[in-house]
Amino acid sequence: MATSVEVKDKRRTGNKRFVSGVVEGFYGRPWTMEQRTELFKREQKWGLNTYLYAPKDDYKHRMYWRDLYCPEEAGQLIALISAAKQHNIDFIYAISPGLDITFSNRKEVTALKRKLDQVRDFGCSSFSLLFDDIETEMCPADKQAFSSFAHAQVAITNEVYQHLGEPETFLFCPTDYCAAFCTPNVSQSSYLHTVGDKLLPGIDVLWTGPKVVSHKISVKSIEEVSSVLKRAPVIWDNIHANDYDPQRIFMGPFKDRPTELLPKLRGVLTNPNCEFHPNFVAIHTLATWCKACSNGAPRDVEMGDEEQDPYYSPQKALILALTDWLQVFLSTDQPTACSKKESCDEEPMQTDLGEGSYVPEPGENPLYTAEPLTLEDLKLLSDLFYLPYEHGSTARTMLHQLDWLKRHSQTAKTAEWCSRAQHFDDMCEAVVRMFNRLSNAPNRSILYDLYNYICDIKSGVNMAQAYIKSLGGLGKPSAQLMSGDLEPWSFRGGLSGEFQRMLPGHGNRDLFKHPPKTAVFCIRPYCPEDQMEVQKIFMTMQRERQIQVPSLTQPRLISDMLSTGDISPTPQCALVLEDELGVCGYMLALTDTKAAAANIQGDMNHSAFEDFPSLVTGQVLPRVSDPSPGKRMIEQLLSAIKSSGSRGVFCELRHSERRMLDFYAKLGSFNPIKMAGLPQDVIAMGTSL
Numbered sequence: 001m002a003t004s005v006e007v008k009d010k011r012r013t014g015n016k017r018f019v020s021g022v023v024e025g026f027y028g029r030p031w032t033m034e035q036r037t038e039l040f041k042r043e044q045k046w047g048l049n050t051y052l053y054a055p056k057d058d059y060k061h062r063m064y065w066r067d068l069y070c071p072e073e074a075g076q077l078i079a080l081i082s083a084a085k086q087h088n089i090d091f092i093y094a095i096s097p098g099l100d101i102t103f104s105n106r107k108e109v110t111a112l113k114r115k116l117d118q119v120r121d122f123g124c125s126s127f128s129l130l131f132d133d134i135e136t137e138m139c140p141a142d143k144q145a146f147s148s149f150a151h152a153q154v155a156i157t158n159e160v161y162q163h164l165g166e167p168e169t170f171l172f173c174p175t176d177y178c179a180a181f182c183t184p185n186v187s188q189s190s191y192l193h194t195v196g197d198k199l200l201p202g203i204d205v206l207w208t209g210p211k212v213v214s215h216k217i218s219v220k221s222i223e224e225v226s227s228v229l230k231r232a233p234v235i236w237d238n239i240h241a242n243d244y245d246p247q248r249i250f251m252g253p254f255k256d257r258p259t260e261l262l263p264k265l266r267g268v269l270t271n272p273n274c275e276f277h278p279n280f281v282a283i284h285t286l287a288t289w290c291k292a293c294s295n296g297a298p299r300d301v302e303m304g305d306e307e308q309d310p311y312y313s314p315q316k317a318l319i320l321a322l323t324d325w326l327q328v329f330l331s332t333d334q335p336t337a338c339s340k341k342e343s344c345d346e347e348p349m350q351t352d353l354g355e356g357s358y359v360p361e362p363g364e365n366p367l368y369t370a371e372p373l374t375l376e377d378l379k380l381l382s383d384l385f386y387l388p389y390e391h392g393s394t395a396r397t398m399l400h401q402l403d404w405l406k407r408h409s410q411t412a413k414t415a416e417w418c419s420r421a422q423h424f425d426d427m428c429e430a431v432v433r434m435f436n437r438l439s440n441a442p443n444r445s446i447l448y449d450l451y452n453y454i455c456d457i458k459s460g461v462n463m464a465q466a467y468i469k470s471l472g473g474l475g476k477p478s479a480q481l482m483s484g485d486l487e488p489w490s491f492r493g494g495l496s497g498e499f500q501r502m503l504p505g506h507g508n509r510d511l512f513k514h515p516p517k518t519a520v521f522c523i524r525p526y527c528p529e530d531q532m533e534v535q536k537i538f539m540t541m542q543r544e545r546q547i548q549v550p551s552l553t554q555p556r557l558i559s560d561m562l563s564t565g566d567i568s569p570t571p572q573c574a575l576v577l578e579d580e581l582g583v584c585g586y587m588l589a590l591t592d593t594k595a596a597a598a599n600i601q602g603d604m605n606h607s608a609f610e611d612f613p614s615l616v617t618g619q620v621l622p623r624v625s626d627p628s629p630g631k632r633m634i635e636q637l638l639s640a641i642k643s644s645g646s647r648g649v650f651c652e653l654r655h656s657e658r659r660m661l662d663f664y665a666k667l668g669s670f671n672p673i674k675m676a677g678l679p680q681d682v683i684a685m686g687t688s689l
């Protein structure tokens, strides 16, 4: 008998039930047959109904798609399909012929049909053709036969669908399977329009949302793609997929897909983490989401909170999932780890009881007893490995605290600094405790799937903890942590890590890139003797950016004139930055720019000077990759300018001065301002004081 959920699902999408479940569609090691069978059990228990078999690196699914299964493989697939049936799960067999198929060759079409016929004979009745992640350029033979790539794919898909007797479930994955891949966009994509117009109406289309890994999927975006496809899509959701980054795994809840989507979709399949066991949360929370609207009355939601879904709370769904998962963690999966009583029963001949159960004598080591894992541990685990675009709340707090402690570490440690450092330390300790309890949990399979990730986070946290201790004067100074004959775990990430650190935007997030021994800076007032050094830095930076060095006698900008020494900065309004190698940066200001401007930039809009009478210019050599000394200099300078009675400050920046542009933008207070008369490649940014 159909359940009420099914009745409702069928109403939603005509006659067919809403497709919900899992797609094994990731790159890398496929799941085992046992894991898949376990998945069917769980799906059934949680009310999901579908499994799409599409492991990218299974030989005969993609690379050798033409090859038939050998008897041994056949036996395994037959067993799997029958296990799915037993658990009421629709087993969809997918094939990806797109790497090398010639669509116009009849032999190829026959090979495809033969392969799918074989799987049909195994008892499978639902199928899927996938054309994701393939070359979009057709071979000359196909170009002759088909007017476009979409026409070729649709023709073969329709033919196979009809050959198989128009199965109730038949899915097609387009090559442009997300909005980001559509040219020029979804509504004008000729590829998607061909699919929408020509694909037979009984075939459903897979869609990953705005992107491959979609942060959010909005109702509007689904309405748009549905109208082009002329059918509601089945979401192939990569929100929990982790095959693109070996350091990440996702154990946060299914999120940022409003339940309002449910009636607008044909289904949702999640393509989760490569590791089977850590997908408990991904699949459990998806199931909660799918049940959302059938659970009756909407939840109470605070008025005005547009982000809140009245039918689904990711946070509550997460707790439900973690509570169930805890039980699995606590149950043993090791046949060898049976209780002492059982082992005695199995070996009745054993008489030496002393050996069977060791009891330490007084004064000897007590027996090791593992602390049991708690729900709090699992919440923390999920927070640390949350979602692709979001850390969990504890992780956010840790990052926030660490950032604050770093930024406020150069002054004398206040009570606030110490209390925050203590809080940070406590959070690090909680991670270590969680690691220990997880390592001792009876279910070893889950642990083994998680092991690399939890080891990695533990050592990351340990390093941060040691660093904060050293800043607070406790433990080894961080310079020492970095010196000497280091162990290999100090060079985390191997070659790939090195590449990443050499690219912009990565290095400056690393804690120890600039160990304090080289990061001792001194900011002092500028004196006339510094002029040569300042000019040298200015010229170096100009050359770096391949800007023609302006003629020393006729600089184009007032800033240039200040840097080259043609104008002197206002006394008390100039600073230099020094490190152990010498002067490595400067910040110079004119409190009254008007007079200087009149001489060299006659047609400048003087009205801007009313709001921004002062000018500041500065450079910091690239060897100072930490932005904080620069920030500190400008803070000091702005306060000096303010005390001179000025209302505002501006700076002149060339478009090629990316680093300085970025520096001012990140300060937050400087904004672009209009200042007529500046050369085209120069923008002005100003701040009121």
Ligand code: GDL
Pocket (backbone or CB within 6 Å): 025, 026, 027, 056, 132, 133, 173, 177, 208, 212, 236, 238, 241, 242, 243, 244, 271
């Ligand atoms: C993809 C692949 C998928 C992979 C995922 C995440 C689809 C349709 N295809 O593009 O196999 O697991 O990205 O890396 O999503």
